[in-house]
Amino acid sequence: MLEAYEAAAPDYDQQVQGDWWMRSLLWDRYARLFSAGQTVLDLGCGTGIDAVFLAQRGIRVMGIDASPAMIAQSRAKLVAAQLEEPVDLRVMDIARVGSLPEAAFDGIICAFAALSTSAELDEVATSVARLLVPRGILVVHLLNRWSLWEWLGLVRSRRFGAARRLGRNPVRNFVIGGRVVPHYLYHPGAAYARFFQSRFALRRAYGIGILRPPHTVQRIPSAIVSRLDRLERPLRGLRPFRDWGRFFVLELERR
Template structure:
């Protein structure tokens, strides 16, 4: 797999001038600071759910045994693409764990998130990298219709369901495609609609009405946010022609969601077994289709 990816990963020798968010902001001449001008229009009363979660996010997810195992599934594929000196876009960066991983590999990272709490957490975590990691309070919608700012990038990543909160996935996918250089990659890790692990958890607790909530047409409302759970088939349909679908892998088919953390702590050998099964079979149907998350891989053509 790594060899087939590497054969098509080159970028042009003469790269267009990059535009990022420096100390003075970016945009068309005279536009002022794009990040500041949009924040009040896009974020007010929108992301308080993740603001509330930011303080304990690493403790409850990132630093747990299951959280590390699940993130490693994404990093295994991410690491086949990255090279020192690349410039990547991190969409919905959360607490900045992926940006930190990329920066340690010598990658320049531009991260965005709609949650002010997550942005502050990501900035603290990556403060030691200086200008190598820039974190901005921006929602996905800020990228739509503003092709003159941000990019071009050698690749982009959106991890652990951030895109499930996008208001219009087709628009966001098109906006990402316009910012990738030819040959650049896009890894999108989304929450899927069919999750037997979640059914088991909910049904055992008598929460029958919630068991199949991800399969509801039109998505669900959660803490003031609207969340959709697109199937892999739908993602393929809305993908613009500039993004070539390469492959998909499960991120949480054998490995359970992190609310099973206490159970897996009591059974560490079982966790290792499930992790091995995920690594061996996670790309084989139907496991991506029944995973808590699935990782879709695209390349800009």
């Protein structure tokens, strides 16, 4: 898996450009949850996109990623933004996050499904709870096991059997950097109950990409995409709609 992200690192920012609207939504939440002077851990920091945003707001950041190439991209971005001092970058697999100091962080973020590549979410949840101060905030952004747009695509292509089975398979393969990388998929409520409930209170859960189409669906006029986005906004935190997005977010508070 490491080789996939090493290969993807040089072009990663371009690859995720189509979902910049989703990044902006997460940033809006980070701005509400974290304040200048606090310390936030960015798990699977990638090329440092979120680390730069947080550091520009006066937040101290530690960013970890298993890929040296991703960390190199992050470091270059921080140098260009003159933000090296408030950001500590480390080459570290998320599975080893438990080696960091206890109660060292006011918040922890993990965006764009960085945790979806981990088969041991329970161990990660235990570790990050120990790293947070009491009532510290954890924000996880995960791939959903069932999405409305994927179901519609299967129905449109008349793959009715696959549409009926959608959501049953807990693992899905994605091609990253020319390599196949397995991702572990969850339903929002099940993920909270299974991995986080014993250690965290659920402050907020919402789906993203419920009505707004994936950027890979290019035949939909931009005006319609904008309209779908506006329609989606009030639905994101409501059941059953929150369970229909391509991604979901759990905002958690350490007990």
